[in-house]
Amino acid sequence: MKARRNRIALLCALLIPVAVHADPGKPTPPPNAAPAVPAPDAKPPAKPFEFADVELKARELAGKPYARDDAGMPEFLGQLDYDQYRDIRYKADKALWKDEGLPFQIQAFHRGFIFKDRVSINIVDHGSATRLAYSPELFDYGKNQFPAPLPPDLGFAGLRFHYPLRRDEVYDEVAVFLGASYFRAVGLGQTYGLSARGLALDTGLAKAEEFPIFREFWVQKPGQNAGELVVYALLDSPSVTGAYRFTLRPGLDLTLDVASRLYFRKAVERVGIAPLTSMFFHGENTDRFMDDFRPEVHDSDGLLLGRSTGEWVWRPLNNPRQLRISVFKDTKPSGFGLMQRDREFDHYQDLEAQYHRRPGAWVEALGDWGPGAVYLIEIPSDAEKYDNIVAFWVPDQPATEGKEFRFDYRLHFAQEEYTAVSGGKVVATRIGAAEPGDNQNRKIVVDFGSPSLKMLSPKAKVGAEVSASSGKIGNLVVHKNEENGTWRLSFDLEPVPAEKDKDKVPVELRAMLKSGQDVLTETWVYQWNAR
Known part of the structure; x- marks a missing residue:
């Protein structure tokens, strides 16, 4: 534990505050409530619990009809609003392993509000898995007053993990698993932003999306000096079951090694592997008026792709007027991610949300994923409370x-x-009218930056390769911005006039900076839609 001393302060905001409030009116636990912490096993089992046990459970479950476990919750818990639910907090002094001085601690989430599914939590110690028992005594209910006692077998809605990032005696929240198969994580100095999911099913199709749930967790008890935590999860939905192993490593950046095994009950039209879910309300590339004092509001500002060819691609995100789906075919990609490149507070001006501190999430493919495609789905949104951006891998099989x-x-x-992108990165994308009052043609401005680009003379022979799937490109200009050392590409897009709204086809744009035959930057791609 001494190795973690003298680290800089963690500034990440908690998903739900963990402060304990006095609550004289909270429900009294029933006299026969089960213990909150499992008793340790003196003897190891004949067969220690392992990932293969979760795989077997998932495989067997796939052979049975789907049965959702959302019963047993009193109706009044389901009627809680957001603020009332946030007022229910796990007591910090009841955190699992707190009294043992282990490097990780666990707290659970209460069922209620929109989190109706019962989630089982097990602790694996010396090879034995023991169920963590629910008790109302584990929670502070704040100002909530319930009309009846809570059932002793209510169960939990999810869990979260704490780890001392700053110093040994201060445990910071580093990861949360709550709601369907959603989970979030943060490293040092980060605040919660985008989410990951276990699986996405039929997302972006003209039918209802299916949301699998993590219905059961097994957490491996860590050693005294452990720097990682192993968590197993059982996924379930009407169409598929799954076994997952998460290896969580907190630090300056947090990493999660994910092993997933999926078993299909029935055919699924679109399976999204390693899905990321984020929010983009408006940004520097928004070409319509947003009545907001903040210049930008988003958890992520672009999709980054590492192609199997060695090409790096940056696709700025947008809040479109119509649903947009972009597909990037590939085989053996190095990875993809939804990133937050813009780290300037002045660009957000939000003291509470702190969008400039929100992490990006990069999916590094391990092993051979085979042929498939990265899907980017952008959904129209009228508020920042909605996650309207989704990215995932869809295998061809x-x-x-x-x-x-x-x-x-x-x-x-x-x-x-x-x-490490070898060359210039896209640092800004801006779009507006080509000329004042021109509602047809667009002026598109892309800024590229890197230490090597900054060293180039303004007289260097830097050009651009720009293409459009339709329409015409004109007034192409490349020059150095000597104010900050970036290089600016600007051009006009003259789209093909559409006779009817249904004829408005999105324009796919691509651009990069070059010096002769040498590519200087990653590839900027964008999808532009007429109003």
């Missing part, structure tokens, strides 16, 4: 009944991109 999938990957929650 069909997900038919009885099929099994295996995908391994590493998730990086980081403020700075751990990937």
Whole structure:
């Protein structure tokens, strides 16, 4: 534990505050409530618990009809609003392993509000898995007053993990698993932003999306000096079951090694592997008026792709007027991620949300994923409370009944991109009218920056390669911005006039900076839609 001393302060905001409030009116636990902490086993079992046990459970579950476990919760808990639910807090002094001085601690979430599914939590110690028992005594209910006692077998809604990032005696929240198969994580100095999911099913199709849930967790008890925590999870939905192993490593950036095994009850049209979910309300590339004092509001500002060809691609995000779906075909990609490149507070001006401190999430593919495509789905949104951006990998192999999938990957929650793009990165995208009052043609401005670009003379022979799937490109200019050392590409897009709204086809744009035949930057791609 001494190795973690003298670290800089963690500034990340908690998903739900963990401060304990006095609550004289909270429900009294029933006299027969089960213990909150499992008793240790003196003897190891004949067969220690392992990932193969979760795989077997998932495989067997796939052969049975789907049965959701959302019963047993009193109706009054389901009627709680957001603020009332936030007022229910796990007592910090009841955190699992707190009294043992282990490097990790666990707290659970109460069922209620929109979190109706019962989630079982197990602790694996010396090879034995023991169920963590629910008790109302574990929670502070704040100002909530309930009309009846809470049932002793209510169960939990999810869990979260704490780890001392700053100093040994201060445990900071580093990861949360709550709601369906959603989870979030933060490293040092980060605040919660985008989410990851265990799986996305039929997202972006003209039918209802299916949301699998993590219905059961097993947490491996760590050693006294452990720097990582192993968590197993059982995923379930009407169409698929799954076994997951998460290896969580907190630090300056937090990484999660994910092993997923999927078993299909029935065919699924679109399976999204390693899905990331984020929010983009408006940004520097928003070309319509937003009545907001903040210049930008988003958890992520772009999709980064590492292609198998060695090409790096940056796709700025947008809040479109119509649903947008972009597909990037590939085989053996190095990875993809939803990133937050803009780290300037002045660009957000939000003291509470602190968008400039929100991490990006990079999915590093492990092993051979085979052919497939990265999907980016952008959904129109009228408020920042909605997650309207989704990115995931869709394998070419069909997900038919009885099929099994295996995908391994590493998730990086980081403020700075751990990937090293060899050359200039896109640092800004701006779009407006080509001329004042012109509602047809667009002026598009892309800024590229890197230490090597900054060293180039303003007289260097830097040009651009720009293409459009339709329309015309004109007034192409490349020059150095001597104010900050970036290089600016600007051009006009003259789209093909559409006779009717249904004829408005999105324009796919690509651009990069070059010097002769040498590529100087990553590839900027964008999808522009007419109003």
